[in-house]
Amino acid sequence: MSIELKKVTKYFGDFPAVYDVSFAVNEGELVALLGPSGSGKTTVLRLIAGLETPDRGEIYIRGKKVNNIPVQQRNIGFVFQSYALFKSMTVFENIAFGLKIKKWKKTEIEQRVKELFELLDLKGLEERFPHQLSGGQRQRVAIARALAPKPNVLLLDEPFGAVDAKIRQELREWLVHLHHDVNVTTIFVTHDQEEAMEVASRIVIFSKGCLEQIGTPRDVYENPVNEFVARFVGVMNVLELVVTNGVARIGELEFPPHGLIDGQKLRIGFRPYAVNVSSDPNRYRYKAILRHTYFLGIMLRLELELPSGIVIKARMSKEEYNSLGLQDGKEVSFEIKQYRILSKEGNQLSEEIPAV
Numbered sequence: 001m002s003i004e005l006k007k008v009t010k011y012f013g014d015f016p017a018v019y020d021v022s023f024a025v026n027e028g029e030l031v032a033l034l035g036p037s038g039s040g041k042t043t044v045l046r047l048i049a050g051l052e053t054p055d056r057g058e059i060y061i062r063g064k065k066v067n068n069i070p071v072q073q074r075n076i077g078f079v080f081q082s083y084a085l086f087k088s089m090t091v092f093e094n095i096a097f098g099l100k101i102k103k104w105k106k107t108e109i110e111q112r113v114k115e116l117f118e119l120l121d122l123k124g125l126e127e128r129f130p131h132q133l134s135g136g137q138r139q140r141v142a143i144a145r146a147l148a149p150k151p152n153v154l155l156l157d158e159p160f161g162a163v164d165a166k167i168r169q170e171l172r173e174w175l176v177h178l179h180h181d182v183n184v185t186t187i188f189v190t191h192d193q194e195e196a197m198e199v200a201s202r203i204v205i206f207s208k209g210c211l212e213q214i215g216t217p218r219d220v221y222e223n224p225v226n227e228f229v230a231r232f233v234g235v236m237n238v239l240e241l242v243v244t245n246g247v248a249r250i251g252e253l254e255f256p257p258h259g260l261i262d263g264q265k266l267r268i269g270f271r272p273y274a275v276n277v278s279s280d281p282n283r284y285r286y287k288a289i290l291r292h293t294y295f296l297g298i299m300l301r302l303e304l305e306l307p308s309g310i311v312i313k314a315r316m317s318k319e320e321y322n323s324l325g326l327q328d329g330k331e332v333s334f335e336i337k338q339y340r341i342l343s344k345e346g347n348q349l350s351e352e353i354p355a356v
């Protein structure tokens with residue numbers, strides 16, 4: 001185990017920014033901390049780095065309790081979104097900086113920086129100053145600088161937050177390759193669920209300072225433990241039903257009453273992939289108009305509007321879309337294959353229930 005948090009709590013005043021958080025990261029793993037802004041992600045990183053001390057709980061790095069070990073002795077590399085490079089130093093000097101502080105020999109520094117230039121694809125930029133670099137190059141230099149002293153752990157706090165979408169995508173792929181080559185234990189913070197799914201082997205999901213779920217991207221997507229996770233990771237249709245005449249319904253949609261009696265409310269959720277769509281308006285039970293198609297690469301997202309005005313999100317591949325001859329404005333029919341019951345408190349999800 002490379003990093004372990006045991007029941008860690010951190011208050012700012014009487015506000016619990018991180019509450020009773022426990023998780024472990026394996027040696028060499030790349031884990032993402034995911035959650036909305038203000039959920040405590042940065043505070044968790046700062047606790048691991050030693051920039052904050054926990055009020056309760058323990059933090060271990062490679063089996064050693066580090067609660068009272070200062071930041072300089074934890075051998076951690078970090079890159080924060082706002083952690084700018086030294087403006088008056090060249091790229092070479094920026095990367096060498098931490099090694100000079102640690103009093104590495106000149107030849108060793110040169111050797112290490114050369115290695116990093118190869119590894120991080122920075123060759124030719126040695127003598128440039130930060131203002132002569134693109135946003136993507138700057139973040140790669142910042143990561144090179146963090147990696148230079150061979151840290152036990154690399155902490156990245158929204159490192160690609162400030163670069164534009166296309167470069168961001170390239171940097172994600174680059175990070176996955178880099179991690180594959182360097183294999184240093186890495187914790188990557190993001191509020192972007194797609195980014196977390198793409199880069200990490202496991203995702204730790206936070207909400208309001210609490211750890212909601214930890215699992216592989218597939219796990220958290222397919223088996224969310226609660227409504228927060230279900231809605232935060234991936235797209236989810238959520239409907240509030242009322243039981244009338246022994247059936248739970250909203251508009252024209254009907255579901256079994258699940259033990260509730262007339263007048264009681266029930267919330268259900270289903271993923272867009274759980275919706276079957278046909279261009280034959282009579283094929284499935286419910287009729288709708290295809291209001292809008294979002295082209296998201298190979299998968300498309302469809303918005304279906306029922307006569308009552310309810311909008312349902314569905315998805316399909318481009319091939320299926322073309323073979324069905326679909327286009328916006330067309331009348332379609334659909335069915336919902338399976339769904340989950342979301343409890344009112346948002347803390348309990350049912351198993352997936354087949355609906356057809």
Ligand code: ADP
Binds near residue numbers: 036042
């Ligand atoms: P995230 O990185 O997920 O956006 P943070 O860890 O930065 O969240 O913050 C979690 C909560 O703690 C927020 O409500 C934030 O306002 C609060 N917070 C963070 N740092 C401090 C601080 N130094 N003093 C007071 N409150 C803080």
Ligand code: MG
Binds near residue numbers: 043
């Ligand atoms: Mg943050």
